[in-house]
Amino acid sequence: xxxxxxxxxxxxxxxxxxxxxxxxxxxxxxxxxxxxxxxxxxxxxxxxxxxxxxxxxxxxxxxxxxxxxxxxxxxxxxxxxxxxxxxxxxxxxxxxxxxxxxxxxxxxxxxxxxxxxxxxxxxxxxxxxx
Ligand code: AMP
Numbered sequence: 640x641x642x643x644x645x646x647x648x649x650x651x652x653x654x655x656x657x658x659x660x661x662x663x664x665x666x667x668x669x670x671x672x673x674x675x676x677x678x679x680x681x682x683x684x685x686x687x688x689x690x691x692x693x694x695x696x697x698x699x700x701x702x703x704x705x706x707x708x709x710x711x712x713x714x715x716x717x718x719x720x721x722x723x724x725x726x727x728x729x730x731x732x733x734x735x736x737x738x739x740x741x742x743x744x745x746x747x748x749x750x751x752x753x754x755x756x757x758x759x760x761x762x763x764x765x766x767x768x769x
Contacts, residue, residue, distance in 0.1 A: 642730035644680045655761035658709070658768045662695070663702040667761050668734065670749055675714035675737040675760055679703040686729040703733045709767040710737055714760065720744050 646652040647666060654666040657677055668676040681699050685691055691699065707719040716737035722744065723733055742748045752760070 642684055643728055644678075644730040644732060645682075645684055648680065648682055655757045657761050657764045658702075658706050660702065662698060665702070665706045665735075667757055671752065672734075672736050672746060672748065673714075673716070673738065673743040673750055674752060674756065675710050675716070675764065677706060677710060677735045677764065679706055679733040679735060681731055685731050687725065688723050688731045688733075691731060699731070699733065703735060705769060706764070707735050709764045709769070710735055712767040713763040715739075722746075 641649075643652065647654045648664045657665040657667065659665065662682055663679060664682060665677055665679045668678050679699065679702060681691065681695055683691075683695060688696070703721065707721070710719050714737040717739050720736045720738045720743075721733060722736065724746070725732065736743055738744055
């Protein structure tokens with residue numbers, strides 16, 4: 640059965656899209672640690688990141704780097720952190736999190752954002768994506 644992220648990539652489930660190319664899709668995390676928290680996903684459905692073939696792994700990291708640069712231009716933050724967990728969704732994804740304090744990296748404190756803020760944030764990151 641398709642993962643929830645495959646359904647998002649196919650457009651069967653809505654998402655706040657940030658960037659996309661042939662092989663990767665980036666969108667805002669719906670339960671963010673901080674405003675601008677983004678997930679970067681390979682379209683290929685693989686559960687664990689270290690099971691990716693070497694080329695997809697490298698390309699994922701390069702794509703995530705470009706998304707992180709766009710986040711840094713769009714959301715006031717000290718830096719963008721990167722994390723890979725995958726305990727909830729068995730489809731490789733990289734968390735990119737704008738960080739100002741350590742709690743934002745811990746997945747224990749969450750922020751609530753309105754649909755309007757999600758939309759505006761996604762659009763801003765998207766406009767800075769190169
Ligand atoms: P983990 O698998 O532990 O890395 O966590 C999965 C992440 O996916 C969590 O941060 C969720 O908030 C996020 N997530 C789950 N469903 C959605 C969705 N439909 N749209 C955006 N983010 C989601």
